[in-house]
Amino acid sequence: MGVFVLVLVVVLALLGAVHRYVWQRLVRDVTAPGGPARRIGTVLVVVLPLLSLAALVSARAGAPFWVQRAVAWPGFLWLALLLYVVLALAVGEAVRPLLRAWLARRAAAAPRAVPEPSPALVPAHEPGPAAAEPEGPGAETGRVADAAGVSRRLFVSRAVGGAAAPVAAPPVGYGTYGVLRGPRVKRVTVPLAKVPRAAHGYRIAVVSDIHLGPILGRAHTQRIVDAVNSAQPDLIAVVGDLVDGTVENLGSAAEPLARLRARHGSFFVTGNHEYFSGADAWVDHVRDLGLRPLRNERVEIAAGFDLAGVDDVAGESEGRGPDFVRALGDRDRARAAVLLAHQPIVVHDAVRHGVDLQLSGHTHGGQLWPGNYLAELANPTVAGLERYGDTQLYVSRGAGAWGPPVRVGAPSDITIVEIASKQA
Template sequence: MVIVFVLLALAVLVGGNWYVWRRLFRDTTRAPGAVRRAGAAVVVGGWALAVGALVAERAGAPFWLQRTLGWPGFLWLALCVYLLLAVLAGEAVRPLLTRLPARRRPTADAVTATASQVSPADGKAGADRSTVTVGPDRPATDPATDPDPAPTPAPADVSRRLFVSRVVAGAAGAVAVGTVGYGTYGVLRGPRIKRVTVPLAKLPRAAHGYRIAVVSDIHLGPVLGRGFTQGIVDTINAAQPDLVAVVGDLVDGSVRDLGPAAAPLAGLDAPSYFVTGNHEYFSGAAQWVEEVRRLGLVPLENARTELPWFDLAGVNDIAGESEGQGPDFAKALGDRDPARACVLLAHQPVQIHQAVDHGVDLQLSGHTHGGQLWPGNLIAAAANPTVAGLDRYGDTQLYVSRGAGAWGPPTRVGAPSDITMIQLASTHA
């Protein structure tokens, strides 16, 4: 089954890229030549960079190589998505453009026939008709006296179908580049604060208005680095939360390569807590748990801390099961006082079902990126109970952040990044 899936995926990938190349390069040229070869080189080269970027990151290649391949390779992935979607959309427009009526010059036979039909009764009017001859068989009206001269035709070597193909290809390219450019700008600009109020029945009146800054999926790596982290820290500090919750997928790489990028986290003003995400286990979770502890964050590894007004617990990510460090809800929540409100940090939304079983009042998660690249939200919805926002499962509420950064392409479309300010509300206030 794995082999069949891989072969099917390769077939779809190759077919999709051939289709994009055909529409953008083959159908816009009359014959094989430099343009078609250049287009093939762009497509093949772009995918070589993308695969190289993915392999270099996962294999722990020298960091300079990861950074060299990362920007062009990951951006090519995003560009391919929207080139394909734009070209597919162009198929709906192409027939309409092809069927538009085109004005043509009258043929030589038609002009001759018209001239021969002038009767003697036309008198002076017929004699005053201004006609010039541009060739032995090709009369033409004088533009100075013709009230409706025919438009200059397109160059003879550009057929109607070729013209339409070029218009559609140009529009598709412009839309794809514009979409990826704007989506990348949105990520690099940094996440904005999103405010959400969550009422908790067990929260005492004294804790009404308590604010938790939820930040997830920062994904520090070869593309997003120290400056990006500093912007997140500055944004959180300016919002003045009572507590900061970093709910996984902080990094894509080792402490050796990304320690300097994560260093600004030491500047968080509020008490800060951390739980692992699946990407920590791709990057060496143990070393990152120690690093965030050194930076002043408190890792909650299947653990709980009793704050003055509620319990704050955290469980490891599901990916930790491969290392014997998976989530342990019983260890984190088994002996707590059920009369107290409980907030759980768990990277993946699918962990909500265990949270419900253990009487959690609110679970804070990330992981989905809100889909990151539309229509990726449709795929994310198939794999997660909630893709983004606040939802309820029994007596437990689940909030899923869209995340602060981006994985792979530093681009978001239809799923803007955010840092969520959760304001807890007591129903007794």
């Protein structure tokens, strides 16, 4: 609870600072004092972060599920839009002095009388034309010059601020469409030296980070099931972060998983979000739906390799973290081993225990650019296939989205990993 409170305080401080900056640039600098536009803008800058905060904490706070759903769409979508509005404004900060200088040079090259702006158009923090000024020779020229400066500042503020929303909206809109449309199926071939000829071409459907919750529900699950079944895999691996909520609220949303079809079955390992949502209850529920949970254990696959799964590292807080010795310690290392582990960070343990291929998710590929650069700081691989010693690691971008139902620069995917035998 202490960590949660600390994170909440940091989030509140960050939201407050960012929204104050947005209010300054998009409301104060471009609207008339006391006007309806300023009043509406100020209200929105107060209400939208409150909705975002409610979307972030409502589940943890035990709010009714209908409340979670009511705040999730506006709250989370605003967070995505806010990110790109702030990025656009940051670029605008560099453009602002250049635009002012260009306007000043243009005015100097073609001097002419500049009409004084109406006081209603002058932002409150700018000196208005009605301010007391010295009278005498040159006073009128000074007032005209001041008015020209105010007009330029107002024009630049409106130009930069007015461009922020048109720049931010398209990626957020298209990114939302991509999530709601459902993940695309991609295919990756992974050569494994130890698998026999009989396993050549064996296909594993890797599904991660579905994130059923207040926004993504039963229809999202059905789209994923349809996509997986259409690929006709030999085995299905659901590698964590299935849900963001309790079985009571989301059990029915997960029910289409019972229709997954593969000749060697469907398997499941926990992700960190299961431990926020009641991991044991979800393990029991997915077992009832026909998926086999692998909780620090392994099975022998008839095609000629071992399939192991470990609990997520978040389970350590409940005494159920990954146990590689239990899952892999006494196996025959002459056989290839494929490991299901939600987070890529355990790949170094996989290397020590002779795993040939680790299948993971967790990163979402960054989900919202430039989040991929932050994800690189915390994960050895953010997306795709990489080698660590004798172990290959494949990281899926995931089939859903956490928080904002938006992906920018990191499209969702279901991956068909096709094993290639070097003996073939």
